[in-house]
Amino acid sequence: MTIKYNNLAASHESFLPLFFKDVQKLFSECDFIGASSKAVANFEKEFAKYIGTEYALGVASGTDALLLAFDAIGISSGDEVIMPAFGFIATADVVVRLGGKPVFVDIDPETCNIDVKQIEGRITARTKAIAPVHLFGQSCDMQPILDIAEKHSTLNHKIWIVEDVAQSCGTYASLKNGKKCGAVGDFGCFSFYPTKNLGAAGDAGAITCNSPEMAEKIRKYRDHGRNTIGDYEIVGYNSRLDTIQAYYLSRKLEELDENLLDRIANARLYGELLSGLDNIRTPEVPDEEDNMPTNTFNYYTIRVSRRDNRDRLRNWLKEKNIETCIYYPISMHMTSALKPLGYDKGDFKEAEKAATEVLSLPVWPGLLRNDIQAVCKAIKEFINNSSSTKY
């Protein structure tokens, strides 16, 4: 039996009959597209409440959430956006698309999130935004980011905070005020890609914010800049959330907290079983009593020192029918697409090292304890079977 890296069928098993009823209604009403759909408006209301913001606006994907948010704050030619060097390319490529410039910062090796100590040194007169990415389900250290943005903002030049919450839906911010990720900065950009914490049945995303002006702007952007009287006020996009996705997401949102607790419990079990192993580093797991967890483990990512060990371990697990993934094998600044930014090998040592050491293990809600035990047993066998010279 294969231990799967993801199990999407398990993620909707419990609510599928209810969702099919929704779909039946949808196919009789046929309001398929987000702009006028009640189901989309309902989901947006529920999602804003869940995250703790005034507004949530459904869009077509997490990438579009970032694109529209960066466009809304006016990122254009030469504007700089500070972000981590290690992560998914979407955070950077949308900035490039708008003519802006991603300015990378190395990561904190403990969390793989942006190293907040290195942000201030990257601020220039062109800095328009900081984009913390809450990677793998774990909140960035938000207080220093808020402080730096405030310190360097002036009356005529605001430094915006655009949170990339694609992997951390439902995570509490690492901040003393009890807010969730996506409710801290000016914008929260969420992906509902099927494997994310709150996954849709296809592509979908959302933007959260508290500013009525920004919410209005994004509402127009996602629908070609159209206003309520049918004029096209600004040049916009076609990026609407489909009604069918809104129905699916509303059903899944009801189970999200339970699913996140399951992810955290799985991570805790991994942490216990893998503790003290040579050359394996496991992520920190929130305490069992912690009701505002700052990591919800969209990914359970261990570090295996040295690339050859990591790759051999991955193969070893594959032979035992255990699926794993590598997020990410190449740091963003080393990708071919972003070569024109002019970064080079050695510029971000921790990001480059992470790319050689990370290995993500199955952690989905509903994964059996037995399966986690089997994964850990296989990892231990690998370590025992590797001679000291090879490992």
Ligand SMILES: *Cc1c(COP(=O)(O)O)cnc(C)c1O
């Ligand atoms: C998934 C993801 C995105 C993009 O979301 P899509 O819905 O796939 O467009 C952006 N940033 C991060 C960190 C992601 O993991």
